[in-house]
Amino acid sequence: MELKKIYTQFEPELLELLEEKGMHKTFAAGEVILRTGQYIKSTALILSGRVKIYRENEEGGEFLMYFLQAGQACAVSMICALQADTSEIMAKAEEETEVLLVPVELMESMMTKYRSWYQYVIQTYRSRFDEMLTVVDHIAFQNMDERLEFYLKRYAEQTGKKMLELSHQQIADDLNSSREVISRLLKKMEQQGRVKLHRNLVEVVK
Amino acid sequence: MELKKIYTQFEPELLELLEEKGMHKTFAAGEVILRTGQYIKSTALILSGRVKIYRENEEGGEFLMYFLQAGQACAVSMICALQADTSEIMAKAEEETEVLLVPVELMESMMTKYRSWYQYVIQTYRSRFDEMLTVVDHIAFQNMDERLEFYLKRYAEQTGKKMLELSHQQIADDLNSSREVISRLLKKMEQQGRVKLHRNLVEVVK
DNA sequence: TGAGTCCCGTGACCAATGTCACATTACCAC
DNA sequence: GTGGTAATGTGACATTGGTCACGGGACTCA
Numbered sequence: 220m221e222l223k224k225i226y227t228q229f230e231p232e233l234l235e236l237l238e239e240k241g242m243h244k245t246f247a248a249g250e251v252i253l254r255t256g257q258y259i260k261s262t263a264l265i266l267s268g269r270v271k272i273y274r275e276n277e278e279g280g281e282f283l284m285y286f287l288q289a290g291q292a293c294a295v296s297m298i299c300a301l302q303a304d305t306s307e308i309m310a311k312a313e314e315e316t317e318v319l320l321v322p323v324e325l326m327e328s329m330m331t332k333y334r335s336w337y338q339y340v341i342q343t344y345r346s347r348f349d350e351m352l353t354v355v356d357h358i359a360f361q362n363m364d365e366r367l368e369f370y371l372k373r374y375a376e377q378t379g380k381k382m383l384e385l386s387h388q389q390i391a392d393d394l395n396s397s398r399e400v401i402s403r404l405l406k407k408m409e410q411q412g413r414v415k416l417h418r419n420l421v422e423v424v425k
Numbered sequence: 426m427e428l429k430k431i432y433t434q435f436e437p438e439l440l441e442l443l444e445e446k447g448m449h450k451t452f453a454a455g456e457v458i459l460r461t462g463q464y465i466k467s468t469a470l471i472l473s474g475r476v477k478i479y480r481e482n483e484e485g486g487e488f489l490m491y492f493l494q495a496g497q498a499c500a501v502s503m504i505c506a507l508q509a510d511t512s513e514i515m516a517k518a519e520e521e522t523e524v525l526l527v528p529v530e531l532m533e534s535m536m537t538k539y540r541s542w543y544q545y546v547i548q549t550y551r552s553r554f555d556e557m558l559t560v561v562d563h564i565a566f567q568n569m570d571e572r573l574e575f576y577l578k579r580y581a582e583q584t585g586k587k588m589l590e591l592s593h594q595q596i597a598d599d600l601n602s603s604r605e606v607i608s609r610l611l612k613k614m615e616q617q618g619r620v621k622l623h624r625n626l627v628e629v630v631k
Numbered sequence: 632t633g634a635g636t637c638c639c640g641t642g643a644c645c646a647a648t649g650t651c652a653c654a655t656t657a658c659c660a661c
Numbered sequence: 662g663t664g665g666t667a668a669t670g671t672g673a674c675a676t677t678g679g680t681c682a683c684g685g686g687a688c689t690c691a
Contacts, residue, residue, distance in 0.1 A: 274565070358561070360482045400648060418656085605641085609640085611639095
Protein backbone atom coordinates (compact mmCIF):
# COMPACT_ATOMS: atom_id res chain seq x y z
CA MET A 220 0.00 0.00 0.00
CA GLU A 221 1.10 3.50 -0.69
CA LEU A 222 2.02 5.70 2.22
CA LYS A 223 0.24 8.79 0.93
CA LYS A 224 -3.01 6.93 0.39
CA ILE A 225 -3.15 6.02 4.05
CA TYR A 226 -1.51 8.89 5.80
CA THR A 227 -3.38 11.56 3.92
CA GLN A 228 -2.95 14.09 6.68
CA PHE A 229 0.83 14.30 6.21
CA GLU A 230 2.40 17.15 4.26
CA PRO A 231 3.81 16.18 0.84
CA GLU A 232 7.29 17.06 2.01
CA LEU A 233 6.96 14.80 5.03
CA LEU A 234 5.68 11.97 2.87
CA GLU A 235 8.69 12.36 0.60
CA LEU A 236 11.04 12.32 3.54
CA LEU A 237 9.43 9.20 4.95
CA GLU A 238 9.61 7.44 1.59
CA GLU A 239 13.23 8.43 1.19
CA LYS A 240 14.50 7.51 4.65
CA GLY A 241 12.04 4.85 5.70
CA MET A 242 12.44 1.18 4.95
CA HIS A 243 9.56 -0.93 3.69
CA LYS A 244 9.30 -4.33 5.27
CA THR A 245 6.74 -7.10 5.07
CA PHE A 246 6.06 -9.56 7.85
CA ALA A 247 4.37 -12.90 7.28
CA ALA A 248 1.34 -13.88 9.36
CA GLY A 249 2.49 -15.03 12.75
CA GLU A 250 5.88 -13.36 12.54
CA VAL A 251 7.07 -11.46 15.59
CA ILE A 252 7.78 -7.82 14.83
CA LEU A 253 8.93 -6.64 18.22
CA ARG A 254 10.03 -8.66 21.20
CA THR A 255 10.10 -7.85 24.91
CA GLY A 256 13.48 -6.48 25.81
CA GLN A 257 14.38 -5.80 22.21
CA TYR A 258 16.33 -2.65 21.45
CA ILE A 259 14.31 -0.32 19.30
CA LYS A 260 15.91 1.48 16.41
CA SER A 261 12.89 2.60 14.45
CA THR A 262 9.24 3.47 14.58
CA ALA A 263 6.84 1.32 12.62
CA LEU A 264 4.04 2.85 10.56
CA ILE A 265 1.58 0.22 9.45
CA LEU A 266 0.67 0.25 5.78
CA SER A 267 -1.45 -2.88 5.62
CA GLY A 268 -2.33 -5.95 7.63
CA ARG A 269 -2.94 -6.27 11.33
CA VAL A 270 -0.60 -6.33 14.31
CA LYS A 271 -1.33 -7.81 17.69
CA ILE A 272 0.17 -6.01 20.67
CA TYR A 273 0.41 -8.27 23.68
CA ARG A 274 2.15 -9.00 26.93
CA GLU A 275 3.82 -12.32 27.54
CA ASN A 276 3.66 -14.04 30.90
CA GLU A 277 6.07 -16.60 32.29
CA GLU A 278 4.30 -19.58 30.74
CA GLY A 279 4.26 -17.98 27.31
CA GLY A 280 0.65 -16.85 27.50
CA GLU A 281 -0.06 -14.05 25.05
CA PHE A 282 -2.31 -11.61 26.80
CA LEU A 283 -3.86 -9.34 24.20
CA MET A 284 -3.75 -5.58 24.66
CA TYR A 285 -4.97 -4.30 21.33
CA PHE A 286 -4.60 -4.52 17.59
CA LEU A 287 -3.01 -2.06 15.20
CA GLN A 288 -4.06 -1.61 11.60
CA ALA A 289 -3.16 0.44 8.54
CA GLY A 290 -2.71 4.10 9.43
CA GLN A 291 -1.70 3.36 12.96
CA ALA A 292 1.70 3.24 14.56
CA CYS A 293 3.14 1.51 17.53
CA ALA A 294 3.17 4.07 20.34
CA VAL A 295 5.66 2.02 22.27
CA SER A 296 8.07 1.95 19.39
CA MET A 297 7.70 5.71 19.13
CA ILE A 298 8.39 6.36 22.77
CA CYS A 299 11.22 3.91 22.92
CA ALA A 300 12.60 5.02 19.61
CA LEU A 301 12.76 8.56 20.91
CA GLN A 302 15.03 7.38 23.64
CA ALA A 303 16.56 4.44 21.79
CA ASP A 304 15.29 2.27 24.58
CA THR A 305 14.05 -1.28 24.85
CA SER A 306 10.51 -2.46 24.47
CA GLU A 307 8.34 -3.97 27.19
CA ILE A 308 5.78 -5.51 24.91
CA MET A 309 5.47 -7.96 22.06
CA ALA A 310 4.14 -7.17 18.60
CA LYS A 311 3.21 -9.89 16.16
CA ALA A 312 1.74 -9.82 12.66
CA GLU A 313 -1.69 -11.43 12.76
CA GLU A 314 -1.88 -11.51 9.02
CA GLU A 315 0.60 -10.48 6.33
CA THR A 316 1.60 -7.00 7.34
CA GLU A 317 3.46 -4.24 5.55
CA VAL A 318 5.22 -1.59 7.61
CA LEU A 319 7.41 1.41 7.03
CA LEU A 320 10.31 1.54 9.46
CA VAL A 321 11.33 5.10 10.23
CA PRO A 322 14.80 5.45 11.78
CA VAL A 323 14.85 6.81 15.29
CA GLU A 324 17.23 9.64 14.39
CA LEU A 325 14.53 11.34 12.35
CA MET A 326 11.98 11.47 15.11
CA GLU A 327 13.01 14.61 16.90
CA SER A 328 13.56 16.76 13.83
CA MET A 329 10.28 15.60 12.33
CA MET A 330 8.48 16.45 15.54
CA THR A 331 9.65 20.04 15.40
CA LYS A 332 9.46 20.48 11.65
CA TYR A 333 6.18 18.89 10.64
CA ARG A 334 3.05 19.82 12.48
CA SER A 335 1.13 16.89 11.02
CA TRP A 336 3.73 14.50 12.37
CA TYR A 337 3.59 16.10 15.77
CA GLN A 338 -0.17 15.82 15.79
CA TYR A 339 0.01 12.26 14.64
CA VAL A 340 2.43 11.22 17.39
CA ILE A 341 0.39 12.92 20.08
CA GLN A 342 -2.78 11.34 18.83
CA THR A 343 -1.14 7.95 18.74
CA TYR A 344 -0.12 8.25 22.37
CA ARG A 345 -3.54 9.34 23.29
CA SER A 346 -5.27 6.42 21.55
CA ARG A 347 -2.91 3.81 22.94
CA PHE A 348 -3.20 5.18 26.42
CA ASP A 349 -6.97 5.04 26.17
CA GLU A 350 -6.76 1.51 24.92
CA MET A 351 -4.64 0.55 27.90
CA LEU A 352 -7.22 2.13 30.16
CA THR A 353 -9.90 0.04 28.54
CA VAL A 354 -7.85 -3.09 29.08
CA VAL A 355 -7.39 -2.24 32.74
CA ASP A 356 -11.09 -1.56 33.16
CA HIS A 357 -11.99 -4.87 31.65
CA ILE A 358 -9.66 -7.07 33.62
CA ALA A 359 -10.23 -5.14 36.83
CA PHE A 360 -13.99 -4.80 36.75
CA GLN A 361 -15.49 -7.35 34.40
CA ASN A 362 -16.21 -11.05 34.41
CA MET A 363 -14.97 -13.40 31.78
CA ASP A 364 -18.29 -13.55 29.93
CA GLU A 365 -18.35 -9.80 29.47
CA ARG A 366 -14.73 -9.76 28.42
CA LEU A 367 -15.34 -12.54 25.91
CA GLU A 368 -18.24 -10.66 24.48
CA PHE A 369 -16.20 -7.49 24.08
CA TYR A 370 -13.38 -9.49 22.55
CA LEU A 371 -15.58 -11.05 19.89
CA LYS A 372 -17.30 -7.78 19.13
CA ARG A 373 -14.03 -5.94 18.69
CA TYR A 374 -12.55 -8.74 16.64
CA ALA A 375 -15.55 -8.72 14.32
CA GLU A 376 -15.42 -4.96 13.95
CA GLN A 377 -11.72 -4.78 13.27
CA THR A 378 -11.61 -7.56 10.72
CA GLY A 379 -14.96 -6.59 9.24
CA LYS A 380 -16.03 -10.23 9.37
CA LYS A 381 -18.76 -12.14 11.12
CA MET A 382 -16.89 -15.41 10.73
CA LEU A 383 -14.01 -15.29 13.17
CA GLU A 384 -11.33 -17.83 12.43
CA LEU A 385 -10.37 -18.49 16.00
CA SER A 386 -9.94 -21.64 18.04
CA HIS A 387 -11.16 -21.64 21.62
CA GLN A 388 -7.55 -22.04 22.71
CA GLN A 389 -6.50 -18.87 20.89
CA ILE A 390 -9.27 -16.89 22.52
CA ALA A 391 -8.34 -18.30 25.91
CA ASP A 392 -4.74 -17.21 25.39
CA ASP A 393 -5.72 -13.71 24.38
CA LEU A 394 -7.89 -13.36 27.47
CA ASN A 395 -5.45 -15.14 29.74
CA SER A 396 -8.01 -17.81 30.55
CA SER A 397 -8.29 -21.51 29.79
CA ARG A 398 -9.84 -23.31 26.88
CA GLU A 399 -12.48 -25.08 28.94
CA VAL A 400 -13.77 -21.84 30.40
CA ILE A 401 -14.03 -20.24 26.97
CA SER A 402 -15.71 -23.33 25.52
CA ARG A 403 -18.32 -23.24 28.26
CA LEU A 404 -19.01 -19.54 27.87
CA LEU A 405 -19.23 -19.81 24.10
CA LYS A 406 -21.64 -22.70 24.48
CA LYS A 407 -23.80 -20.57 26.70
CA MET A 408 -23.73 -17.77 24.14
CA GLU A 409 -24.69 -20.25 21.45
CA GLN A 410 -27.68 -21.39 23.49
CA GLN A 411 -28.71 -17.78 23.77
CA GLY A 412 -28.46 -17.54 19.99
CA ARG A 413 -25.75 -14.91 20.03
CA VAL A 414 -23.10 -16.98 18.20
CA LYS A 415 -22.83 -20.15 16.18
CA LEU A 416 -19.91 -22.46 16.77
CA HIS A 417 -17.96 -24.37 14.17
CA ARG A 418 -14.53 -25.89 14.09
CA ASN A 419 -11.92 -23.12 14.28
CA LEU A 420 -14.63 -20.62 13.68
CA VAL A 421 -16.95 -18.50 15.74
CA GLU A 422 -19.84 -16.94 13.90
CA VAL A 423 -21.16 -13.76 15.45
CA VAL A 424 -24.89 -13.76 14.89
CA LYS A 425 -26.26 -10.34 15.72
CA MET B 426 8.64 24.44 46.42
CA GLU B 427 10.52 26.24 43.73
CA LEU B 428 10.18 25.07 40.17
CA LYS B 429 13.85 25.34 39.32
CA LYS B 430 14.90 23.28 42.33
CA ILE B 431 12.85 20.36 41.11
CA TYR B 432 12.95 20.62 37.35
CA THR B 433 16.69 21.21 37.18
CA GLN B 434 16.93 19.87 33.66
CA PHE B 435 14.87 22.75 32.19
CA GLU B 436 16.60 25.67 30.49
CA PRO B 437 16.49 28.97 32.44
CA GLU B 438 14.41 30.55 29.71
CA LEU B 439 11.87 27.75 29.90
CA LEU B 440 11.72 28.03 33.67
CA GLU B 441 11.02 31.73 33.35
CA LEU B 442 8.30 31.13 30.83
CA LEU B 443 6.68 28.53 33.06
CA GLU B 444 6.80 30.83 36.07
CA GLU B 445 5.36 33.66 34.05
CA LYS B 446 2.50 31.81 32.35
CA GLY B 447 1.88 29.00 34.79
CA MET B 448 -0.47 29.21 37.72
CA HIS B 449 0.46 27.92 41.14
CA LYS B 450 -2.25 26.03 42.92
CA THR B 451 -2.39 24.04 46.13
CA PHE B 452 -4.75 21.17 46.74
CA ALA B 453 -5.64 19.93 50.20
CA ALA B 454 -5.27 16.26 51.08
CA GLY B 455 -8.18 14.34 49.61
CA GLU B 456 -9.12 17.01 47.11
CA VAL B 457 -9.90 15.87 43.58
CA ILE B 458 -7.62 17.49 41.01
CA LEU B 459 -8.98 15.96 37.85
CA ARG B 460 -12.25 14.16 37.28
CA THR B 461 -13.32 11.63 34.68
CA GLY B 462 -14.93 13.43 31.79
CA GLN B 463 -13.52 16.77 32.82
CA TYR B 464 -12.36 19.09 30.09
CA ILE B 465 -8.65 19.71 30.36
CA LYS B 466 -7.25 23.18 29.89
CA SER B 467 -3.83 22.79 31.42
CA THR B 468 -1.01 20.41 32.20
CA ALA B 469 -0.10 19.91 35.84
CA LEU B 470 3.52 19.82 36.98
CA ILE B 471 3.80 18.60 40.53
CA LEU B 472 5.94 20.68 42.86
CA SER B 473 5.28 18.91 46.13
CA GLY B 474 2.97 16.35 47.68
CA ARG B 475 1.56 13.20 46.20
CA VAL B 476 -1.19 12.55 43.66
CA LYS B 477 -3.13 9.37 43.24
CA ILE B 478 -4.13 8.47 39.71
CA TYR B 479 -7.04 6.07 39.66
CA ARG B 480 -9.97 4.73 37.75
CA GLU B 481 -13.45 4.84 39.16
CA ASN B 482 -15.89 2.01 38.69
CA GLU B 483 -19.67 2.14 38.81
CA GLU B 484 -19.90 1.67 42.57
CA GLY B 485 -17.37 4.40 43.27
CA GLY B 486 -14.46 2.04 43.82
CA GLU B 487 -11.14 3.83 43.37
CA PHE B 488 -8.87 1.45 41.58
CA LEU B 489 -5.31 2.69 41.95
CA MET B 490 -3.11 3.00 38.89
CA TYR B 491 -0.09 4.85 40.22
CA PHE B 492 1.12 7.80 42.23
CA LEU B 493 2.76 10.98 41.03
CA GLN B 494 5.22 13.00 43.07
CA ALA B 495 7.30 16.15 42.81
CA GLY B 496 9.06 16.38 39.47
CA GLN B 497 6.44 14.34 37.69
CA ALA B 498 3.57 15.40 35.51
CA CYS B 499 0.28 13.90 34.60
CA ALA B 500 0.74 12.27 31.20
CA VAL B 501 -2.95 12.18 30.65
CA SER B 502 -3.31 15.87 31.23
CA MET B 503 -0.49 16.43 28.75
CA ILE B 504 -2.01 14.31 26.05
CA CYS B 505 -5.47 15.66 26.59
CA ALA B 506 -4.20 19.18 26.96
CA LEU B 507 -2.51 18.90 23.61
CA GLN B 508 -5.88 18.21 22.07
CA ALA B 509 -7.97 20.13 24.59
CA ASP B 510 -9.77 16.89 25.23
CA THR B 511 -11.47 15.32 28.21
CA SER B 512 -9.87 13.09 30.79
CA GLU B 513 -10.63 9.41 31.32
CA ILE B 514 -9.11 9.15 34.74
CA MET B 515 -9.31 10.64 38.20
CA ALA B 516 -6.50 12.42 40.03
CA LYS B 517 -6.68 13.17 43.72
CA ALA B 518 -4.24 14.76 46.14
CA GLU B 519 -3.22 12.15 48.70
CA GLU B 520 -1.55 14.74 50.86
CA GLU B 521 -1.31 18.52 50.49
CA THR B 522 -0.06 19.00 46.96
CA GLU B 523 1.33 21.98 45.12
CA VAL B 524 1.12 22.05 41.34
CA LEU B 525 1.95 24.40 38.52
CA LEU B 526 -0.79 24.55 35.93
CA VAL B 527 0.58 25.24 32.46
CA PRO B 528 -2.02 26.43 29.94
CA VAL B 529 -2.65 24.12 27.03
CA GLU B 530 -1.88 26.82 24.44
CA LEU B 531 1.78 26.81 25.40
CA MET B 532 2.32 23.10 24.91
CA GLU B 533 2.98 22.98 21.19
CA SER B 534 5.34 25.93 21.02
CA MET B 535 7.26 24.70 24.04
CA MET B 536 7.60 21.29 22.45
CA THR B 537 9.28 22.74 19.39
CA LYS B 538 11.25 25.43 21.15
CA TYR B 539 12.70 23.76 24.23
CA ARG B 540 14.50 20.51 23.85
CA SER B 541 14.39 19.82 27.60
CA TRP B 542 10.62 20.17 27.57
CA TYR B 543 10.33 17.86 24.61
CA GLN B 544 12.50 15.31 26.38
CA TYR B 545 10.51 15.69 29.54
CA VAL B 546 7.18 15.13 27.82
CA ILE B 547 8.45 12.07 26.00
CA GLN B 548 9.91 10.63 29.13
CA THR B 549 6.69 11.25 31.00
CA TYR B 550 4.71 9.33 28.39
CA ARG B 551 7.19 6.55 28.54
CA SER B 552 7.07 6.22 32.33
CA ARG B 553 3.30 6.33 32.54
CA PHE B 554 2.93 3.82 29.77
CA ASP B 555 5.29 1.49 31.58
CA GLU B 556 3.35 1.98 34.76
CA MET B 557 0.16 1.06 32.98
CA LEU B 558 1.85 -2.06 31.68
CA THR B 559 2.82 -2.99 35.21
CA VAL B 560 -0.75 -2.51 36.35
CA VAL B 561 -2.01 -4.76 33.58
CA ASP B 562 0.58 -7.40 34.41
CA HIS B 563 -0.42 -7.43 38.02
CA ILE B 564 -4.14 -7.68 37.62
CA ALA B 565 -3.87 -10.09 34.70
CA PHE B 566 -1.25 -12.46 36.06
CA GLN B 567 -1.03 -12.15 39.81
CA ASN B 568 -3.08 -13.22 42.81
CA MET B 569 -4.28 -10.84 45.46
CA ASP B 570 -1.51 -11.73 47.92
CA GLU B 571 1.21 -10.83 45.42
CA ARG B 572 -0.60 -7.65 44.48
CA LEU B 573 -0.98 -6.67 48.11
CA GLU B 574 2.68 -7.25 48.68
CA PHE B 575 3.66 -5.09 45.74
CA TYR B 576 1.22 -2.43 46.86
CA LEU B 577 2.73 -2.20 50.34
CA LYS B 578 6.26 -2.26 49.04
CA ARG B 579 5.62 0.53 46.59
CA TYR B 580 3.73 2.56 49.14
CA ALA B 581 6.59 2.27 51.61
CA GLU B 582 9.13 3.22 48.96
CA GLN B 583 7.23 6.21 47.69
CA THR B 584 6.43 7.68 51.06
CA GLY B 585 9.78 6.68 52.52
CA LYS B 586 8.01 5.29 55.57
CA LYS B 587 7.71 1.91 57.17
CA MET B 588 4.57 2.91 59.03
CA LEU B 589 1.82 3.07 56.45
CA GLU B 590 -1.23 4.97 57.61
CA LEU B 591 -3.78 2.90 55.78
CA SER B 592 -6.97 1.18 56.84
CA HIS B 593 -7.73 -2.23 55.42
CA GLN B 594 -10.69 -0.70 53.66
CA GLN B 595 -8.51 1.85 51.86
CA ILE B 596 -6.17 -0.87 50.67
CA ALA B 597 -9.11 -2.95 49.51
CA ASP B 598 -10.43 -0.01 47.50
CA ASP B 599 -7.09 0.64 45.86
CA LEU B 600 -6.82 -3.00 44.83
CA ASN B 601 -10.49 -3.31 43.91
CA SER B 602 -10.98 -6.02 46.51
CA SER B 603 -12.90 -6.22 49.80
CA ARG B 604 -11.87 -5.45 53.34
CA GLU B 605 -12.27 -9.01 54.59
CA VAL B 606 -9.96 -10.38 51.93
CA ILE B 607 -7.30 -7.81 52.69
CA SER B 608 -7.64 -8.37 56.43
CA ARG B 609 -7.12 -12.10 55.96
CA LEU B 610 -4.10 -11.68 53.71
CA LEU B 611 -2.53 -9.11 56.04
CA LYS B 612 -3.09 -11.47 58.95
CA LYS B 613 -1.28 -14.18 57.06
CA MET B 614 1.59 -11.81 56.35
CA GLU B 615 1.71 -10.89 60.02
CA GLN B 616 1.95 -14.56 60.98
CA GLN B 617 4.86 -14.86 58.58
CA GLY B 618 6.46 -11.91 60.35
CA ARG B 619 6.46 -9.67 57.28
CA VAL B 620 4.23 -6.93 58.69
CA LYS B 621 2.84 -5.79 62.01
CA LEU B 622 -0.75 -4.64 62.23
CA HIS B 623 -2.13 -1.75 64.23
CA ARG B 624 -5.23 0.35 63.98
CA ASN B 625 -5.13 2.38 60.76
CA LEU B 626 -1.52 1.42 60.37
CA VAL B 627 0.45 -1.28 58.65
CA GLU B 628 4.06 -1.60 59.66
CA VAL B 629 6.31 -3.11 57.01
CA VAL B 630 8.87 -5.19 58.84
CA LYS B 631 11.63 -6.07 56.42
C1' DT C 632 -17.56 6.17 82.35
C1' DG C 633 -20.80 5.17 78.92
C1' DA C 634 -22.67 5.58 74.17
C1' DG C 635 -21.49 5.83 69.55
C1' DT C 636 -18.60 4.98 65.80
C1' DC C 637 -15.01 3.15 63.17
C1' DC C 638 -11.87 -0.54 62.47
C1' DC C 639 -10.58 -5.20 62.58
C1' DG C 640 -11.06 -10.55 63.13
C1' DT C 641 -13.28 -14.56 61.76
C1' DG C 642 -16.27 -18.43 60.39
C1' DA C 643 -19.65 -19.94 56.94
C1' DC C 644 -20.94 -19.87 52.54
C1' DC C 645 -21.15 -18.82 47.48
C1' DA C 646 -19.79 -17.66 42.75
C1' DA C 647 -16.39 -17.52 39.27
C1' DT C 648 -12.85 -19.58 37.31
C1' DG C 649 -9.07 -22.80 36.82
C1' DT C 650 -7.68 -27.78 36.49
C1' DC C 651 -7.99 -32.62 35.38
C1' DA C 652 -9.67 -36.44 33.00
C1' DC C 653 -11.63 -38.28 29.33
C1' DA C 654 -15.18 -38.65 25.61
C1' DT C 655 -16.54 -37.04 21.18
C1' DT C 656 -16.24 -34.89 16.81
C1' DA C 657 -14.39 -32.80 12.58
C1' DC C 658 -11.12 -32.73 9.36
C1' DC C 659 -6.91 -34.17 6.84
C1' DA C 660 -3.78 -37.27 4.47
C1' DC C 661 -3.30 -41.43 2.45
C1' DG D 662 -12.95 -45.45 3.97
C1' DT D 663 -9.36 -45.42 7.70
C1' DG D 664 -6.28 -43.82 11.01
C1' DG D 665 -4.40 -39.91 13.10
C1' DT D 666 -4.58 -35.47 14.98
C1' DA D 667 -6.40 -31.26 16.56
C1' DA D 668 -10.50 -29.08 18.32
C1' DT D 669 -14.28 -29.27 21.16
C1' DG D 670 -17.69 -30.94 24.94
C1' DT D 671 -18.35 -32.01 29.58
C1' DG D 672 -18.48 -33.62 34.41
C1' DA D 673 -15.98 -33.52 38.80
C1' DC D 674 -13.36 -31.05 41.73
C1' DA D 675 -10.05 -27.35 43.78
C1' DT D 676 -8.93 -22.65 44.57
C1' DT D 677 -9.51 -17.86 44.92
C1' DG D 678 -11.83 -14.32 46.26
C1' DG D 679 -16.25 -12.00 47.37
C1' DT D 680 -20.29 -11.69 50.64
C1' DC D 681 -22.75 -12.04 54.94
C1' DA D 682 -23.16 -12.04 59.74
C1' DC D 683 -21.62 -10.96 63.85
C1' DG D 684 -18.39 -10.12 67.73
C1' DG D 685 -14.94 -7.53 69.87
C1' DG D 686 -11.60 -3.83 70.39
C1' DA D 687 -10.17 1.01 70.21
C1' DC D 688 -10.87 5.65 70.02
C1' DT D 689 -13.86 9.91 70.82
C1' DC D 690 -16.70 13.00 72.92
C1' DA D 691 -19.74 14.42 76.17
